[in-house]
Amino acid sequence: MSTIFPKWTNNLPTLLAGGAVGTLAVVVGVVWYYFTPEYWSVGYMPTQPGGGFNHQIHVGKLGMDCRYCHTNVEKSAEANVPTVSTCYGCHADGRLAKLTSSQGHAEKTAFIREAYAKDEPIEWRRVHKVPDYVRNFPHHAHVNAGVSCYSCHGNIGRMPVVYQAKSLSMSWCLDCHRNPEPHLVAKDDVYRLFDVEDRNAADPSGSGKRLTEGKRFYEERKIAAPENCGACHY
Ligand code: HEC
Ligand code: HEC
Ligand code: HEC
Ligand code: HEC
Ligand code: HEC
Incomplete structure (x- = not known):
């Protein structure tokens, strides 16, 4: 005899409840993933x-300027490697070993000479990346x-291997854009690695000179960091 509700439907309420819990878990997961990404990739290395x-060797110890290698930072959007x-x-030969x-200096730098001889780029792996929907x-x-x-980027001069120091999340961008002034330094200090927010680290003499210059720079330049969606999104 055929029934309108076959036997298996007795389990239906349970199945539906299970499904609802499952769906809820997925929703929570998605929201969790997309809306609280504040720290999800900090430390990526x-x-x-x-x-x-x-x-740490080239910047921290040898004191090289960022622009020696990242030649485009002040000229273009992209900070090249x-x-x-x-x-x-x-590193044309292993002579720096002296x-x-x-x-093992010569061995550690051999990959540079190999790449150069083959005329091939070194495939550095990207550390910092904003999602594609960000301009x-x-x-x-x-x-x-x-x-x-x-x-x-934090104190790169103390990093033997680069890692992501900040979240790069939207709220991180906007926190600074809403009130950039305390984060600004004089132009020459951009490449010097000191804790901008820490007044003593920024200026050991305590005169506040560097930060005052940053403030003046801010006023002279009439800096306006955008908060409208279109500035950062397509
Ligand atoms: C002698 C060359 C050299 C100098 C000087 C140098 N860098 Fe780099 N930098 C590199 C190379 C090569 C890479 C790619 C390999 C890596 O990520 O470790 C890199 C990677 C980076 C990255 C990570 C890029 C990514 O993939 O997201 C940041 C950030 C960075 N450098 C910042 C700086 C800063 C800030 C300074 C100055 C204080 C500086 N660098 C000085 C050569 C240099
Ligand atoms: C201005 C000169 C200069 C440039 C440019 C330079 N290096 Fe070096 N590098 C040095 C010196 C000097 C040392 C040794 C420093 C020490 O150990 O005190 C060194 C050390 C190294 C070492 C050995 C690190 C270790 O753990 O002992 C590696 C690997 C290296 N460099 C890779 C690179 C790569 C890759 C680039 C290009 C992105 C580069 N260097 C650009 C001067 C340079
Ligand atoms: C206002 C924040 C900010 C400042 C200041 C900043 N960067 Fe970056 N940097 C980023 C972000 C965000 C990315 C990832 C960009 C992307 O995905 O397009 C990045 C990426 C990079 C990369 C990787 C580029 C690539 O194509 O692999 C390098 C190298 C780099 N920065 C170096 C520097 C140097 C050197 C300085 C200082 C002269 C600097 N950055 C200043 C936020 C910043
Ligand atoms: C520590 C402070 C700080 C952080 C963090 C920061 N910004 Fe900015 N941003 C500024 C300042 C200051 C300006 C204004 C520049 C000017 O007026 O010349 C600016 C300007 C901009 C502009 C407009 C550029 C132009 O040509 O006028 C864009 C786009 C932008 N930021 C994107 C971002 C994004 C995306 C992030 C996060 C990934 C970010 N910013 C993080 C300080 C910051
Ligand atoms: C200063 C640059 C900046 C501005 C202005 C900005 N965004 Fe974003 N937004 C970002 C960045 C960077 C991300 C990527 C965050 C990440 O990787 O977690 C992002 C991510 C997002 C996301 C994905 C969800 C999330 O939170 O990660 C949405 C949706 C979004 N933005 C909407 C907006 C809207 C709407 C506005 C205008 C009210 C706006 N954004 C203004 C930089 C900006």
Whole structure:
């Protein structure tokens, strides 16, 4: 005999309840993932090819300027990574081994000479990346407005391997855009790595000179950081 409600439908309420819980879990998961990403990629640190590149040695110890390698930061939106020939300029042979106490210098830098000989780029793995629905992030606008590399990338000069120091979330961008002034330094200080928000670190003499210059720079430039959606989204 056929029934309108076959036997299995007895379980239907349970199944529906289970489904609802499942759906709810997915919704919670999605909201969790997309709306609270504040810290989800902080600390991201991919393994780099060959002997890698050590900012602690080149910036922290040797005192090299960011612009020696990231040549475009003040001119274009993109902060480029250097080509092999930039490295080759110093690492054309293993001779620097004489200058360093570090073991195996020639071996650690061999990947540079190999890439150069083959005329191939070193495939550095990208650390910082905003999602594709965010417009091309403009480095030049920030750097020229007195926003320090430190504010967005942390103390690179102490990083043997680069990691993501800040969340790069939308609220992080907007927190600064709403009130950029305390984050600004004088133009020359953009590349010096000191904690901009910490007055003592910023200016050991305590005169506040650097920060005053940052403020003056702010007023002179009539800086206006955008908060409208279209400035950052398509
Ligand atoms: C001698 C060359 C050199 C100098 C000088 C240098 N860098 Fe780099 N930088 C590199 C290379 C090569 C990479 C790519 C490999 C890596 O990520 O470690 C890189 C990567 C980075 C990244 C991560 C890029 C990404 O993939 O998201 C940041 C941020 C950065 N550098 C900031 C700085 C800052 C700030 C300074 C100055 C205080 C500086 N660098 C000085 C060569 C250099
Ligand atoms: C201005 C010269 C100069 C440039 C340009 C330069 N380096 Fe170096 N590099 C050095 C010196 C000097 C040392 C040794 C420093 C020490 O150990 O005290 C070194 C050390 C190294 C080491 C060994 C690190 C270790 O753990 O002992 C690697 C790997 C390296 N460099 C990679 C690179 C790469 C990749 C680039 C290009 C993005 C580059 N260097 C650009 C001068 C340079
Ligand atoms: C206002 C914040 C901010 C400042 C200031 C800033 N950066 Fe960045 N940087 C970012 C963001 C965001 C990204 C990821 C951009 C993207 O995905 O298009 C990034 C990416 C990079 C990259 C990777 C580019 C690539 O194509 O692989 C390098 C290198 C870099 N920054 C270097 C620097 C240097 C050097 C300075 C200082 C002169 C600096 N940044 C200042 C926020 C900043
Ligand atoms: C620490 C402060 C700070 C942070 C963090 C910051 N910005 Fe900005 N941003 C500024 C300032 C200051 C300006 C104004 C520049 C000017 O007026 O010349 C600006 C300007 C801009 C502009 C307009 C550029 C132009 O050509 O006028 C864009 C787009 C922008 N920011 C995007 C971003 C995005 C996207 C993020 C996050 C990934 C971000 N910013 C994070 C300080 C910051
Ligand atoms: C200063 C730059 C900036 C402005 C202005 C801005 N956004 Fe964003 N927005 C971002 C960045 C960067 C992300 C990526 C965040 C991430 O990777 O987690 C983002 C992400 C988002 C997302 C994805 C969900 C999320 O929170 O991650 C939505 C939706 C969004 N923005 C809507 C808006 C709307 C609507 C406005 C205008 C009221 C706006 N944005 C203004 C930079 C901006």
